[in-house]
Amino acid sequence: MPWKPLTSVLFAVAVYPFKATQPDDLPLQVGDCLYIIEQGGSDGEWYRGYLVGFPSLLAGLTSAKGRQLDARVFTGVFPRNCVEEREVMDDGKQNGTSDAAHEDVGGNGMEMRERRKSQAEYARRLSRALSRKRSIHDITKKAPTRLIPDEPVPRLPNAPKPPAPVPTLRVGDETGLSAQEPLVDEIASCLREWHDARLHELILARGYSQLARVADLIKRVDISRKQLMHDVMTLKELNKLREDTVWDLVAGNKMLSDEVIVRSPTEKGRILTAEDSVIEMTKLQANMSILDRPPKASVDKHMLYHVLVDVRNLVCESTEAATVQMYLCTKEFGEKPRPLSENYAISIPLPQGPAQTPEEDTKTLFVNLSPADIGLGSDTSSLYVVFKLLKEEPVRQQLSGQTYLANQANTSTSTTSNAQKHGSMRGRRSVFGSQRKKDGHQRNTSESTSRPDTAASELSEAQRSSESTSEPPASAEIKTVKRTVGVGAIDIGSLARNQSELERHVTMWSPSQPQDDRGDENEDWLEVVRELIRSPTGSFSRVDLVKRFDIFVTAFASADLDGLVRNTPTLLHNVHMTEKLGFSGVPSHKRSDIYLTLTEPLVPRNAHLAHSKFGNVPLTQRCQSILANLQLTLEVRRADGERIDDCIFTASNHQGHTAWRTTGVERGEGWNQTIKLAVPPEDVPGSHIVMSIADSPNFPFALAWVPLWEGDAFVRDGDHSVALYVYDEYSSSIVGGRGAYLALPPWQDKRDTASANAATVSLRTYLCSTEYSQDPTLLGLLEWRNLYGSKLIELLERFAFVPEIEIVKLLSEVFAALFEVLHEYAQNEDYEDIIFYNLVVVLSIARDRRFNLHNVIEDYAQTRHDWPYASKCLMSAYHRLVTNPLDPEASRKLRATLKVGDYMLKLIIETSKRPPPSHDEDGMVNGDAKERHPELVHDLQKLFVALMALMRNRMPVLLGTQTLVIQHFHTWLPELGSLMGPTDIMEIATNLLDACANAQGKMILYRLILIINYSHLDIFKPAEIRTTLIANTFRWLAPYWGDAPEVTEQWHNQVRLCCSVVAAQMEELGEESCQYVPKLVESYTVLQKETRPPKRTFSMLFPTTYPFPFKSTPVETLVDEAMLEISALLAAALSSQNRLYFDANQIDIPGVLLQALKVGQSVLGCEAFPRSWLSLHVSHHRFAMTALERISEVLVDTLPDVFAPDEAEAIDFDTGIWRTFFDTLFAAVSSSALAMETFPEQKRRAIWKIAGDVRELGANLLRKTWTAIGWEVDEDSHKLHGFERMGGYQVQFVPELIAPIVELCLSVHASLRSVAVEVLRTMIISTWEIDQELAVIQTAMIDCLDKLCRTKAVTESYLQKAFVEEMLEQFRPLQHTVEDSLYNAVVEMFGKIGDLLGMLASVHQGDGINESTKIMDTLRLMEFLKDLQSEEAYIRYVHQLTELQAAAGNHTEAGLALRLHADRYPWDPLTDVEEMSEPKLPAQTAFERKEALYFEVCQHFEKGQSWQRALGAYKELALQYELNTFDFSKLARAQRAMASIHERIARGDRVSPRYFRVVYRGLGFPISLREKEYIFEGKASDRLQTFEDRLHQFYPEAQIVRGAVDMDGEGQYLQVFAVSPHKDLGHMVYQRTKVSQAAREHAMLSNPQKFTVTTRQPAVDVPLTEQQVEKTIYTTAEPFPTILRRSEIVTTKNMTLSPIEAAIERTTRKTQELLALAKRISSGESENAVMSQLSEALLLSVDPDSDTSVARYRVLLPASEVPETSSVEVDPKVPEKTADPPLNQMQSALKVALLDHALAIRRCLGLYSRSAFLATKQQLIPRFEASFEHELAQLFPGSAGLMLEPSPRSTMIDPDLLVEQQAQAGAQADGAANQPTSVEEQAQPGRRRSSLPWLLKRNSSSRLNKHQANGTSDGSDKADERSHSRQRSRSRLRDNSLTRRLSFFRNTEDKLQDKEGGDGRHLKKRLSFLKGSGGAQTTATTVTNGEQ
Secondary structure, eight states, X not given: OOOEEEEEEEEXXXXXXXXXXXXXXXXXXXXXXEEEEXXXXXXXXXXXXXXXXXXXXXXXXXXXXXOOOOOEEEXXXXXXXXXXXXXXXXXXXXXXXXXXXXXXXXXXXXXXXXXXXXXXXXXXXXHHHHHOOOOHHHHHHHHHHHHSOSSOOOOOTTXXXXXXXXXXOOSOOOOTTTTTOHHHHHHHHHHHHIIIIIHHHHHHTTOHHHHHHHHHXXXXXXXXXXXXXXXXXXXXXXXXXXXXXXXXXXXXXHHHTOOOOOBOGGGTTOBOOTTSOHXXXXXXXXXXXXXXXXXXXXXXXXXXXXXXXXXXXXXXXXXXXXXEEEEEEEEETTSOOEEOBXXXXXXXXXXXXXXXXXXXXXXXXXXXXXXXXXXXXXXXXXXXXXXXXXXXXXXXXXXXXXXXXXXXXXXXXXXXXXXXXXXXXXXXXXXXXXXXXXXXXXOOOEEOOSSOOSTXXXXXXXXXXXXXXXXXXXXXXXXXXXXXXXXXXXXXXXXXXXXXXXXXXXXXXXXXXXXXXXXXXOTTOOTHHHHHSOOTTSOEEEOTTEEEEEEEEEEEXXXXXXXXXXXXXXXXXXXXXXXXXXXXXXXXXXXXXXXXEEEEEEXXXXXXXXXXXXXXXXXXXXXXXXXXXXXXEEEXXXXXXXXXXXXXXXXXXXXXXXXXXXXXXXXXXXXXXXXXXXXXXXXXXXXXXXXXXXXXXXXXXXXXXXXXXXXXXXXXXXXXXXXXXEOSTTTXXXXXXXXXXXXXXXXXXXXXXXXXXXXXXXXXXEEEESSOOOOHHHHHHHTGGGOOTHHHHHHHHHGGGSOHHHHHHTHHHHHHXXXXXXXXXXXXXXXXXXXXXXHHHHHHHHHSTTTOOTTHHHHHHHHOOOOTTHHHHHHHHHHHHHTOTTSHHHHHHHHHHHHTHHHHHHHHHHHTSOOOOOTTOTTOOOOOHHHHOTTHHHHHHHXXXXXXXXXXXXXXXXXXXXXXXXXXXXXXXXGGGGTSOHHHHHHHHHHHHHHXXXXXXXXXXXXXXXXXXXXXXXXXXXXXXXXXXXXHHHHHHGGGSXXXXXXXXXXXXXXXXXXHHHHHHTTTOSGGGGGGHHXXXXXXXXXXXXXXXOEEEEEOSSOOSSSOOEEEEEEEEOOOHHHHHHHHHHHHHHTSSSOOOOOTTTSOHHHHHHHHHHHHHHHHTTSSSOTXXXXXXXXXXXXXXXXXXXXXXXXXXXXXXXXXXXXXXXXXXXXXXXXXXXXXXXXXXXXXXXXXGGSOHHHHHHHHHHHOOHHHHHHHHHHHHHHHTSEEOOHHHHHHHOOSXXXXXXXXXXXXTHHHHHHHHTOSOHHHHHHHHXXXXXXXXXXXXXXXXXXXXXXXXXXXXXXXXXXXXXXXXXXXXXXXXXXXXXXXXXXXSTTHHHHHHHHHHHHHXXXXXXXXXXXXXXXXXXXXXXXXXXXXXXXXXXXXXXXXXXXXXXXXXXXXXXXXXXXXXXXXXXXXXXXXXXXXXXXXXXXXXXXXXXXXEHHHHHHXXXXXXXXXXXXXXXXXXXXXXHHHHHHHHHHTSOOHHHHHHHHHHHHHHHHHHHHTOOOOOOEEEEXXXXXXXXXTTTTOEEEEEOOTTOOHHHHHHXXXXXXXXXXXXXXXXXXXXXXXXXXXXXXXEOOOTTSGGGGOSSOOHHHHHHHHHSSOOEEEEEEEOOOTTSOGGGOOEEEEEEEESSOSSOTTSEEEEXXXXXXXXXXXXXXHHHHHXXXXXXXXXXXXXXTXXXXXXXXXXXXXXXXXXXXXXXXXXXXXXXXXXXXXXXOOXXXXXXXXXXXXXXXXXXXXXXXXXXXXXXXXXXXXXXXXXXXXXXXXXXXXXXXXXXXXXXXXXXXXXXXXXXXXXXXXXXXXXXXXXXXHHHHHHHHXXXXXXXXXXXXXXXXXXXXXXXXXXXXXXXXXXXXXXXXXXXXXXXXXXXXXSHHHHHHHHHHHHHHHHHOHHHHHHHGGGSOHHHHHHHHHSOHHHHHHHHHHHHHHOSSOHHHHHXXXXXXX
16 A cells, blocks of 8 residues: 555554665664654555664764753654554544643643643643553554544645654653652653763763763662562662662762752652642752752661671681681770670581571671660760681690690580571582581580589580580590680671661781781771780781681661561561660560670789688699680579579570580680570579689689679679689588588678789679669669658658669569559658659650650559559649749759659649559449549649749749740640640640740740640641631741841741741641731841851751751752741742732731742742752742732732722722732743753653643733733724723833743743733734834834843744744734734834844854854844944944954954944043943943043954054043043053054064955855955964865855856855055155164054955066066955954956066065064074075075166166266265256155165174174175165265174173263364274275175284284284274274264254264264164164174
8 A cells, every 4th residue: 555644643662673675764673762654565564754763972062061962863664563553642532542741842732731620630640641551452453544544635736745743842751650650760761861961961071980970870770770660679678769769860960960850759759749748849859959868867866776797708727617706896985895795606617508597597686786886976986796716726735925736637626506507698608628517516505524524514515516526536635725716896887877788808817926027907907806805916917717708787777676677578587686785775575684794814923812711822832734724614503502504695596504614715815705694583682603713624723603692682783803712622512502612702802902912703794684673772662661761761862863774674663662652651742742753753764765665654554553642642742843943952853844744744644543443343444533633633723823923934043944844845735635625725835835925045946846846736636726826826926037127046046947837837727828928028038138158057947946957068058948948838828729818907918919029039030049959949930820820819809990980099000019920920931940842851851740831821820910900992992903901001011021021922832922922912002002103112122132132042933033923913904904004013113123033043043153153243233233223232232242352362353343332422521321231331421431441442452453543542532631631640641552552563563464355156145245255354374275264164055266167156156365455655654764664564554455466477578677567456345454354345456567666566575575584583493494595585685697686676766876886985074966856756665675675685694693604694795785885875875894793792882881982082083084094995906895894804804913013013912902902993983984874863853963062962862762772673783883
């Protein structure tokens, strides 16, 4: 079948690859996205469509920053069976699909959305539609009939061919998981945007470190997306993953775009929208934007922490079994480490299979750690996991450090049981030499018999381990002992605090031996190891046998341990738990554990043992060993001596031992082993520990015992020093059924001096029991009946000092005892008061969050007895305490009571009830409190009355007590619910707040916090109570916010807490929310005026506590938390669905609304928060739209009645508030934040979800409100214009609102543009009816468009001018009607507007526009604005043009542009001009404005070296200063500036630019350029090719041609020719000789307007007198420089130069070439190469026989100017002949040119001073004098001694010295000239006399020497010779010829003064000019030649 178009675009994905075989085929790869538009083939098996590929990063080279790269789109044909259809891109009318996913954001389909009830419902339908998946079967089955018509629809004959369908802009893709897991789509959207719009910027900017971070982030979120899609995590893990992913997306957006989109971690990561709580969104937005990670909750003192330690890998090189014990250890700074948990033992080697028993498991969970244990709140506490490696080693026969090595291959096996690893760690390695048998892994519980036992103890664990080993020891003679061979530690404090995880390698350390050189501590070293194991040498080394030791540690925080295990089964299922030593809070179960830490044996030198009979016995008498294997063996026995079985636990995963032996240590070492004694509670009283110590394997030499019970209490916790007694028959015997040792003192008496050297054992005990206490006061209280009177009182007073944990352990017993005493001594005030305070102590402990006793009252009430008098007694004591607040002791107790006031009230109320019924009392319930205590309510009211009196007392001493009442009173109120109604409780709460109405300082803050707490109480939730609370709240808050004279920290904090109060009540506020608007806007206005310094902290929003919680920020912020909170509350209050209600009797409604609108503009302008807070920024646009709708209702209702009889009332229209309303509306709808069509995918998707189509809502509101302020029109006007209401109050907004309306007309949003066109049409009609002209409209539109183009990016809407066509279409019905004149005026105006738009777009388009084109466009726009008389816009673009030219380095052109502005003002000091904002110019007089502009103009001219223009400007300024303002100080400055410019001209700093003629050919150029010729000004360094390349950049489509090509057809052709400025030969500068080259160029080339090119050169064979040159002269429209650096050629003239004119030009050119070479040599440029060029040029110039020498042009002069054959010195005193006719202008110019050329040659010859160039010089000199003898004679008459060789010394001649020498020889001046003092006068016969005497220098010197040799000299010594030489030099200086030769520096006046007299004075004056001048090189050379 033929190709047929589909009715809708079909979206498909390639599922099979397809390889192209035809040119039209589209190759496919799996996953390609396709948009199908046609179907064809015999059975429809082929598709045609678009393939949308990922954008290329190379496209980022030319893309704008932040702009998403365009996708690569390909078209072609592909088979249908290679793709899978996914979605029909239809309009939502088929198959129930919605078009919302593909909504054209330009505004199509808005009518359908208007019928929808709410945006929320629409968003839900959108999500469901996007989540709906359709099967391939459904699509393919219906596709032929639904998408493809049977026959193509015929097109009308003249109708244009419709464009191919393309998919419209998609807001974002949604998958089926969007509803269940929104983060799946959010992650995909983020990743696409990062790739398409952000990554290329990083790559191009070479941000490789940031790119690496982004790559890690992308991997992380991609893994998270996969985990969310597979749904295999627990709920807790899923919540944690969602939170981490949300913050990862935030981090990525911050890193790449600095914009933060708020996604809620608690709501599955969905984007929060404007339908959600603005308060919650503000909180999340602030946290995500400012913080890097979510703010952690404050440290919960009740929270428990747990640490999982898993030994993943442990490799040892040993054939024997060993044990690793691990435990937690805490260490305070400066203290010794303290064990924190029980031990956990792991047997080595690790098991290969899954662990079957806890002994085989390799991981454990250390549970129930407190915040203090992990170091929270402390910087000096550290937490470690400690590992100890225990292993059997041979007993040491000598002291440590000496050789005791034995054959360890034959040692016995380890004594510790082994544990196997968990099954999930099957891949772990366990290398331990040989493999152990399974039998060796069993638990051992008894003591070893390898040494004598004590008291017939059971077999030790070591013995059983040895017996159960599969390999018996090779030799029975080798004895072993278990030792600690290594210790390792890992610091996990930070890990536990952050609940993170880590994998670490553990290094085991052992003490270094003395023979080791040094330890090998490195980065793995921890100093805590030094305190865990002693090293005799002080250094440590690694344990070599441990080859690898890897662990995995994870920390958890959970108060519910069972819940933690349930929620984390993958890590914690069946993991053994290891208890902490002690309680972290209230014991959750019964526990009675005794922990014994064996520290070390203390055996000093000359130690002795205690003896029962002999006192002290030396240790050496009982033990002759070296004490290198000290071991303790211990048992636990009852009071009767009976042993307690299986009560010693060395590890939490091992069974108990009856007798147990420690590791072996040397003297001075320590055991540092902690064991647990599980003694039955009933056996604890009287139980004790018996220990024997031996130097293994010898018999015990001492015995000790430790009582566990002393004096009716458990032995005190802490360190103990246990005495060692001699192990003999008595100490080990049984006396009376008990051990005889029990009669011996267990502790060492440190006060006994005889026991100073006693051997002892140091240990530490710790009781962890819920059964027994160690405090005697508490035990006495439990036995209170044994005391009475003062002793009982004393006991009760000491109760406050009982440790808290002791009370907590026996809480029920304590309560029972206290109430028993209270019941026994009822009505006794002393006992009541003290029992009351003791209960306060108990309740204070319950309040402590460490113990989690929140339900202590309820728990006690369930088990209490009947105490009928308790309630009354406690109430009486309470009342007495409150009424006596000034007593110091009572005040202290009162403050403690106030902190637990709620608990105390609950206790009083609970004790007033009857006890729970017993089981045999059927139907009995708790009695009412009033039955037990009828006066309870009355007593409570009395108590509150006393409390109110306390709050009204203003004594400063009560401030602390009153503060405590305010802080805790809200906790009392819920306890009153069982006795009072909500109304009564509300009255009590109100009375208390009113009682402290006069609070000051911090009391105010706590009072506001109390109101917040009131708002959260459930007892105040009922509607009637809530209404009362809200009404009172407004009254309570009023004094603390609103307007303020100054912003203090106190006031700022008050405003924030007031915001927190309103936020707490916002959900229940209806119309009442409006009453807070005045205070909110007043507070915001005050804060807006304050400066906000940057800070690095951020306070959490809407605080409910004081001081406010804050977080440190990574960067400085400028956010004011109060302004942010107020903006959120205003949005919530004004955007409600209810109408706004204000009480006109209390507030000024228009004033409040005006302030609210201004605040809204501030919020939309991002003054309250940064613009990068995307979600909040966009949400406020939606909130603003709803608020404006509510405000508009109020404004429309208050419009004046136009039909009112009072005319003043009819026109009483508040223009100010309506203007502010419209400004706010325009700020919202025209915000760049809503331009979704320009945003990348993620941002576009987020904005659509957050706010919907805000611009559509704004368009509707604009139409509604604009219509409302119009007046009804008559029927004729309605039919003519189509408006029912128009004019009226609308005309008051013309022209002010034209600018924002025109901006909306340029919007791409269809509905918004349509409404804006309607509004603009009404403005035009109204203006025409009033003024009959549209000048006001036109001016306003021009200014608006100009401002828009300057401040905003030029979009396609500017270029298309869509609104112009729409506007003309709207006015077209007026044509040929009564309003035809209006139509014509509109057409004319919008024709200009259309042209202006085009020019503005061309000027302000940033990309791809070169500077030259931009400058031309700007100048064209300036002329257009000038014609439109838009003065301000014209001046703006003048300065813009100036900036463009200055930025391009064209400073001269910048000055010319700026002068256009200066020319707008007269030189009038009396005329004032207004201030200008752009550019920023103050109000001043016209003279001052023009003067300031001239200063800038002069600066630009000087920078551009345009001396002529600068001098002209300065001259004009000087003229005004001299004749207008008479300001001679400024005149002097102007003159100095001109003098400086003249000096720079003389120096020749300026480099002349190059000029080119450009011809535009071809029809491709516009008419303004076609067939025209221009002169372009290039750079000084430009060559023809360079200029052509630059010109080609301006016209890339043009072809530069050089030959004769047909260029009249299509296309663009350019011809470029080099030209030079035309030099007028009649200029006066050609009549003056010795003019510097710089001055000549300045006079001729400063402002060239004519340019020339030589068309025919003179023929070679033509005589000089007949040679002619043809030239073409081009005259431009204006002289250069010009603003555009180009000027059009207006006339072209061909001219023929006469021979003399050609000679002048060529001579001048040759002179310039010689001077240029000389300048290059003087500047030091490669002297040899340039000297060669110079020598060649000079040779051609001075060769008399050369035809190219300019000297031949002398024949063109009259005969009188031709030199004679003989050279005669010219006498200047002889007057010249006047008979010869004068030379004409050209002849004079040629003569001057030849003279200048001779001077140039002479200057060049002066450069040949080096010896290498002297030979060349000798050759050039004769030719020079031969060729230019006539010129030299004219320049230097009487030239004897003039042209000497210049030398460095001679160039430094002092003019003053010359004058002085001349004065000294004044008497001989006349005769000196005639004396024959030089050989030059003696010319040899037959040889021409040379006029260049320096050639004879050597000859004259030789002749002088010969003359002296003949005896004619005055003397033969060298001094006389030097004197003669100096005299000769002086005579030359006295010579008048030198004076004449220097006279060429003098003017005519100087010569006249010389004739009058004073030669010396005037010569000094003239030479001083030379001294100060640095530019007259010719002069200096001449003077130095004369000196020589």
